[in-house]
Amino acid sequence: MGSLGPTSKSKVSPRDIDAIKQLLAGTSATVVTPDDSGYHDTIKRWSMAASKPAGVSILPTTADEVAKVVKYASENNLDLAVKGGGHSTAGASSTDGGLLFDLGKMRKVTFDKEREVLVIGGGANWGDVDEEAYKFGYATVGGTVMDTGVGGLTLGGGYGWLSGQYGLVIDNLLEVELVLASGEIIRASKTQNPDLFWALSGAGQNFGVATEFVLQAKKLENTEVWAGMLVYPPAPGILEKLVTAVNNLYMIDPETGKTKVNGKGGGGLGFARPPDAGGATMILTPVIYFGTKDEAETVYKELIDIGPVANTTTMVPYPTINNLLAPPYGLRASMKGAAFELPIRPEFAQKNFDEYTKFMDANPDAGISMLLWELFDPAKINELDHGCFANRGLHFNGMICPIWTDPKNDQTCRLWAREMNEMWKKELEEHSSKEVGGGGEAPASVVGKKRATQFYGNYDHYDERSRDILGRIMENYRA
Ligand SMILES: Cc1cc2nc3c(=O)[nH]c(=O)nc-3n(C[C@H](O)[C@H](O)[C@H](O)COP(=O)(O)OP(=O)(O)OC[C@H]3O[C@@H](n4cnc5c(N)ncnc54)[C@H](O)[C@@H]3O)c2cc1C
Known part of the structure; x- marks a missing residue:
């Protein structure tokens, strides 16, 4: 997934857009075409030199919605990019004419006090995580710039100000919910799909769309x-x-x-x-x-x-x-x-x-x-x-x-x-x-x-x- 360079995958056609709209009818997902207002927000990136004109942007709200569209994209050989925080300066979260997932409606973060873990939507950024964890006097290893995405940073390893105490973000990653190219929704952790979990922990930006991350939270000694x-x-x-x-x-x-x-x-x-x-x-x-x-x-x-x-x-x-x-x-x-x-x-x-x-x-x-x-x-x-x-x-x-x-x-x-x-x-x-x-x-x-x-x-x-x-x-x- 993602399109770093020339690709053999296809651009989306008006027929694809109609089909995707039908697939998502009755769901909370939003389908945004280049003529719709809001389209430019979906292709905006931290570096505008990395922005590309997607053929259609989908803003899903659940893993099921992501799965329906991923399955369609695979079956129809469509180029597909996933945008988390949009910080890639190489254009890895942009597509020229393909199908873009903007995960901006999947930013919910919840703190599970009993397990001391943070359950994080696939489109959240580190500011979202810090805000929720801090309410309880907790934090986790995350990026040093709050608008960087949890998705790209975590799947690539990730380090931040707490790394001196707790290692990389992946050292604190407990579980990932992932939509595979087939449209199957799976969970990966040390006990479920452990090989995939190992791969997601450092080289994971190409294995599917991560719709949820579970990270170990740490009680801050001093807030x-x-x-x-x-x-x-x-x-x-x-x-x-x-x-x-x-x-x-x-x-x-x-x-x-x-x-x-x-x-x-x-x-x-x-x-x-x-x-x-x-x-x-x-x-x-x-x-x-x-x-x-x-x-x-x-x-x-x-x-x-x-x-x-x-x-x-x-x-x-x-x-x-x-x-x-x-x-x-x-x-x-x-x-x-x-x-x-x-x-x-x-x-x-x-x-x-x-x-x-x-x-x-x-x-x-x-x-x-x-x-x-x-x-x-x-x-x-x-x-x-x-x-x-x-x-x-x-x-x-x-x-x-x-x-x-x-x-x-x-x-x-x-x-x-x-x-x-x-x-x-x-x-x-x-x-x-x-x-x-x-x-x-x-x-x-x-x-x-x-x-x-x-x-x-x-x-x-x-x-x-x-x-x-x-x-x-x-x-x-x-x-
Ligand atoms: C200002 C700035 C500060 C940074 N600070 C740090 C730092 O403190 N520590 C650090 O380790 N790195 C840092 N980085 C680097 C950062 O980790 C990478 O740029 C990372 O790829 C950004 O992730 P993103 O989700 O914001 O980017 P995006 O451009 O949205 O995505 C980058 C890649 O990850 C994929 N991706 C994103 N979300 C998902 C998802 N949910 N499922 C599947 N694939 C996904 C995209 O498809 C793309 O391939 C920084 C970068 C910038 C520009």
């Missing part, structure tokens, strides 16, 4: 979290000091096996051009700490002592932290991920600063683009081993994210993201400690304990091959 942004000027020596500080915070001490943030802290190191910075590239360190203000300020003292020009840190309700780094929905964007290991080399950070600044100077339309080394304690993710997620290891993801508005700039901005991605790959090849890169013929063919691949499939690796994203998983199947 408020210390969070905010430290902003530094690009003054001489500052970047090097910041690189040293984040290396100290997030590197595992070989003696204790722990990081200084000890599972409770996360954030990153990045570059942006805030509107009030007069066109200067500023250095940002978003910071999150699950603890009191005093504890947090002790842990993050080295960063604070460097002297940020702005410090927005404060105690906030848990859901607020998933709004700290939220680029607006509906512009044009590309998101390339790039694996990296600690320590970050100051020379490499400086090179990125220079490249980012050059790109921003040359492309004023891309003024809110970001570049970020995402950081948290990787020990828990590395310790666990559920599912077929092949990117699990002691490494991190860099996020290269040009954001622009004019379609004329699509090529330039995407090219920059690709070039930066190549630069990060080269850095990994030349300086890797052999943890990352066991992805078959992936360029950095070094093999670590987990044989983690370099690529996190959820960070649109539209230029990469499945075998390099799935690594050892594909090898096992070939063997």
Whole structure:
């Protein structure tokens, strides 16, 4: 399902639309054609560069409605795409002329207090989940941006601010309700269809339409979290000091096996051009700490002592932290991920600063683009081993994210993201400690304990091959 490129599947015809309307007559599902009002909302995406004109959009409300239409689409060889939160920048949740499921009417989340689980509709986003869980003082591992979909993020592995304590989203996934291409509705868990459950946990965006997820909820020790942004000027020596500080915070001490943030802290190191910075590239360190203000300020003292020009840190309700780094929905964007290991080399950070600044100077339309080394304690993710997620290891993801508005700039901005991605790959090849890169013929063919691949499939690796994203998983199947 989904259509990333040219497909042998057919576009929908007026006859198909009539047939689907008949199939769904008397149900609560909505069928929206390109002439109907509301159609544009169904094809809107986080990055409008990933939007495509669907032949028809279906907004189902139940798994049964999904099943009827999936069966029809399979029997009639129709191209079919599924949209959860719409954050894929590769167009994986869009179809050109095919049939689109917009799961926006399946966003219900309920908290089962007895089992301490969250039952989540297939079209919910992380804001929906946070809101419901927080009413009861709970949360679960979810994305760091609230309008990202539970569907795509979970099926691809998923990590967020709670990953330092509880691992990936799939490590907390208990059950999935899935509509298969045949139209059959099944449930997958460790005891029901366990093979499929394993595959859904990390490579699951192609196995069917997930209409419900059940996730383990965690009681929050403190319902408020210390969070905010430290902003530094690009003054001489500052970047090097910041690189040293984040290396100290997030590197595992070989003696204790722990990081200084000890599972409770996360954030990153990045570059942006805030509107009030007069066109200067500023250095940002978003910071999150699950603890009191005093504890947090002790842990993050080295960063604070460097002297940020702005410090927005404060105690906030848990859901607020998933709004700290939220680029607006509906512009044009590309998101390339790039694996990296600690320590970050100051020379490499400086090179990125220079490249980012050059790109921003040359492309004023891309003024809110970001570049970020995402950081948290990787020990828990590395310790666990559920599912077929092949990117699990002691490494991190860099996020290269040009954001622009004019379609004329699509090529330039995407090219920059690709070039930066190549630069990060080269850095990994030349300086890797052999943890990352066991992805078959992936360029950095070094093999670590987990044989983690370099690529996190959820960070649109539209230029990469499945075998390099799935690594050892594909090898096992070939063997
Ligand atoms: C601003 C931003 C922030 C992000 N933050 C994080 C983060 O903190 N952690 C992280 O791990 N990743 C993050 N990502 C990456 C994110 O995990 C992927 O982009 C993911 O695919 C988004 O899922 P979605 O449902 O929003 O996207 P969509 O574009 O709707 O879907 C992406 C893919 O998943 C499929 N899909 C979606 N829902 C379903 C479903 N119910 N059943 C079957 N298939 C489905 C779609 O068909 C498509 O193939 C972020 C991305 C962006 C743009």
